[in-house]
Amino acid sequence: MIKTISRRHLLAAAGRWAAALVAVTVLRPISAWAAERNHKAFEAKSLDDVVGAYGGSSARLSTDILLTIPEIAENGAVVPVAVESKLAGTRSISILVEKNPSVLSAHFVFPEGTDPYVATRVKVAETSNIIALVQTADGYYYAQKLVKVTLGGCGG
Amino acid sequence: MADPMRIRATMVDNKVDVKILMAHPMETGQRKNPDGTLVPAHYIDTVTVTCKGKTVLMAEWGPSVSRNPYLAFRFTGAAKGDTISVTWKDNHGDTRTDEAAIA
Missing domain, CATH: 2.60.40.2470 (SoxY domain)
Structure with missing residues (x-):
C-alpha cells in the first residue's frame, strides 16, 4: 500500500514536472506569436x-x-x-x-x-x-x- | 534542423529593404509518392520578422506558398548596422531563427 502511494506520488510529481517542462519549452515560444494562425x-x-x-x-x-x-x-x-x-x-x-x-x-x-x-x-x-x-x-x-x-x- | 535562411537587408531611401529566402520543402499534403501514398503536408505556417525588439512583419502561410519560400518587404525605423531577426515555424512545430545586419 505504502509502496503504491509513493509510486503514485512519484508519478504525480513526474507529471507535474513534465507539464512544467512542456509549459516552459513549448508554450512560451508559441505564446510569443502575437496572433494565432487563422x-x-x-x-x-x-x-x-x-x-x-x-x-x-x-x-x-x-x-x-x-x-x-x-x-x-x-x-x-x-x-x-x-x-x-x-x-x-x-x-x-x-x-x-x-x-x-x-x-x-x-x-x-x-x-x-x-x-x-x-x-x-x-x-x-x-x-x-x-x-x-x-x-x-x-x-x-x-x-x-x-x-x-x-x-x-x-x-x- | 532546417538549413539557414538567406537574409538581405539594405537601406534604400531611409527604408529597410528586406529580402528573405528560406529553405523548406513546403509539401502541400496533396502530392503522391510513386507507390500512391500521400506525401504528408509539411509547410511553414507562421513567419515573424523583428527589429530592435519590435515586430515589423507577421505572416501566416498555407501550403501553397512555393517551395523554398521567398519574401520581400520594406519598413522604416531602423538604420544601417541594426539587426533584423526572422523566425519561422512550420506545421510540425519546427522553428528556425536567423539574423542579419542591415547594410
Missing part, C-alpha cells in the same frame, strides 16, 4: 469565406491595390506575386489563388512603420485569378488578375 481562413474555398474568416462581411473591388503577377506562368509551382496597397490605413494583405484547393495562400500583417507592400512566390494549380485582399480600417478591398498556367503547381 486556420479557418486557410481552409476557405472562396474570397467571401476568407473575408468571413477574418471577421469581415464582404470585399469591394479597388483600383488602389497594385497586384503584379506574370500573365503567363510556365511553371505553376513558382509564380511571383507582388502586392502594394495605396489604401490608407492598410492593416493586412492576403494573397489568394481562386482555383487552388484552398484559396488562401498567404496573409501578411503590417505593423505601423512597415510599408503595405509584399512580394513572394506561390503555387498555382491551374489557370486562375490571383486575388490580393487588403484589410483597412474601414473594411476589405480586393484586386484580381488572371495568370495562365501551362504546367500545374500542385501534384506532379
Whole structure:
C-alpha cells in the first residue's frame, strides 16, 4: 500500500514536472506569436469565406491595390506575386489563388512603420485569378488578375 | 534542423529593404509518392520578422506558398548596422531563427 502511494506520488510529481517542462519549452515560444494562425481562413474555398474568416462581411473591388503577377506562368509551382496597397490605413494583405484547393495562400500583417507592400512566390494549380485582399480600417478591398498556367503547381 | 535562411537587408531611401529566402520543402499534403501514398503536408505556417525588439512583419502561410519560400518587404525605423531577426515555424512545430545586419 505504502509502496503504491509513493509510486503514485512519484508519478504525480513526474507529471507535474513534465507539464512544467512542456509549459516552459513549448508554450512560451508559441505564446510569443502575437496572433494565432487563422486556420479557418486557410481552409476557405472562396474570397467571401476568407473575408468571413477574418471577421469581415464582404470585399469591394479597388483600383488602389497594385497586384503584379506574370500573365503567363510556365511553371505553376513558382509564380511571383507582388502586392502594394495605396489604401490608407492598410492593416493586412492576403494573397489568394481562386482555383487552388484552398484559396488562401498567404496573409501578411503590417505593423505601423512597415510599408503595405509584399512580394513572394506561390503555387498555382491551374489557370486562375490571383486575388490580393487588403484589410483597412474601414473594411476589405480586393484586386484580381488572371495568370495562365501551362504546367500545374500542385501534384506532379 | 532546417538549413539557414538567406537574409538581405539594405537601406534604400531611409527604408529597410528586406529580402528573405528560406529553405523548406513546403509539401502541400496533396502530392503522391510513386507507390500512391500521400506525401504528408509539411509547410511553414507562421513567419515573424523583428527589429530592435519590435515586430515589423507577421505572416501566416498555407501550403501553397512555393517551395523554398521567398519574401520581400520594406519598413522604416531602423538604420544601417541594426539587426533584423526572422523566425519561422512550420506545421510540425519546427522553428528556425536567423539574423542579419542591415547594410
